[in-house]
Amino acid sequence: MTNLDVLLVGGAGSIGSYVARVATDAGHSIRILSRGTGKSVVTGDLTDPESLADAVRDINAVVFTHGAHGSAQDIREVDYGGVRNVLEAIGDRPVRIALMTAIGVTYREGSYNRSTRAHDWKRRSERLVRASGHPYTIVRPAWFDYNDYDQHHLQFLQGDTRHAGSPADGAIARSQIADVLVAALTSDAAIGKTFELVAERGEAQSDLAPLFAALASDAGLDGALDADNMPLDDEPADVRADLDRIRALHA
Known part of the structure; x- marks a missing residue:
């Protein structure tokens, strides 16, 4: 297995701490993006x-497990803008990417998305990664740690069809999310795949x-089998400009 030099974005969060441990145990070198200081920390905003x-x-790899929990503007600047900014900082160097978003990210009519547009901004971050030209895997986990003691058999789903907005959509242990994100970094079968994790x-x-091998590969800006409910022509001009700029880095 290839040992990677991994930037972990969101390392202070509840998933990131597991990712750091799993990646280190797998032999990868980890640096954690943070505004503060500490072991394995690299300063940045x-x-x-x-x-x-x-x-x-x-x-040569990035794992994104970050996420804002504030205003709609915070979510835009962090969940979406953070991915854009890291991709631009990387430029045209080949880097493997694992991005964590959320189950139900393509469902636009729920009350949470209507009030914060959080799903829309996470979905736009997915599109940036797909447009970047980097080898990537996008993982949309279900509800963290709502699984029962005997509920650990992983299923990778596609089409993002679970829209309850509650643990009825599925559950997954935080530790298993980390296992999947780290495994994706070195699996050829995971490249170009987007899936929900339960x-x-x-x-x-x-x-x-x-x-990983059983999944359909993405084609275009959205995940395989995703609903076509976010037309690019209807997107804000600055979002379309961001996509063009990210694409141009690998032109």
């Missing part, structure tokens, strides 16, 4: 592109390659 040069220097009753699989 997701909302300040000029602060990210040191964070991305000499990396756990059903049964034991966890030790080999994720068959699960």
Whole structure:
């Protein structure tokens, strides 16, 4: 297995701490993007592109587990703008990407998205990653740690059809989200794939390659089988400009 130099965006969060542990155990080198200081920390601010040069220097992988929990503007600047800014800081260097968003991210009519547009901005961040030209995997986990003690058998779903906006959409352990994100970094079968991640009753699989291989590959800006309910022509002009700029880095 290839050992990678990984930038972890969101390392202080509840998923990021698991990712750091799993990646380190797998032999990868981890640097955690943070405004503060500490072990394995590199200083930078997701909302300040000029602060990210040191964070991305000499990396060959990025795992995004970040997310804002404030206003709609915070979500736009962090969940979406953070991905854009890191991609621009990387430029045209080949870097493997694993991006975590959320189950139900394509459902636009729920009350949460109507009030914050959080799903829309996360979905736009997915589109940036797909447009970037980097090898990537996008993971949309279900509800964190709502799984029962015997509910660890992983299922990778596509089409984003679960829209309850509650644990009825599915559950997954935080530790297993980290396992999947880290495994995706070195799996050829995971490249260019987007999927929802849930756990059903049964034991966890030790080999994720068959699960990755069974997925349909993305085509275009959206995930395979996603609803066509966010036309690019209807997107804000600055969002379309961001996509063009990210594409141009690998033109």
